[in-house]
Amino acid sequence: MKHDQIARALARRGRISHAEARDKMDELVHEILKSLRGGHKTAVPGVGHLICLPRPIAANPGARGKRK
DSSP, rough: HHHHHHHHHHHHHHHOOOHHHHHHHHHHHHHHHHHHHTTTOEEEEEEEEOOOOOOOOOGGGGGOOOOO
């Protein structure tokens, strides 16, 4: 689903305006990201726990110079 579709469904279920639903959704996403950036595990009901893992270091053959 797209952001707007989720906001409309949230507005209908919560009996709030579409704009208020979008604001609430943005606040929720902001709080989740803030928690994850702080290194904390975040529980999202119906989804599970979200955690940030370090990115793996990928081999980049082009970084070693040009091959002949």
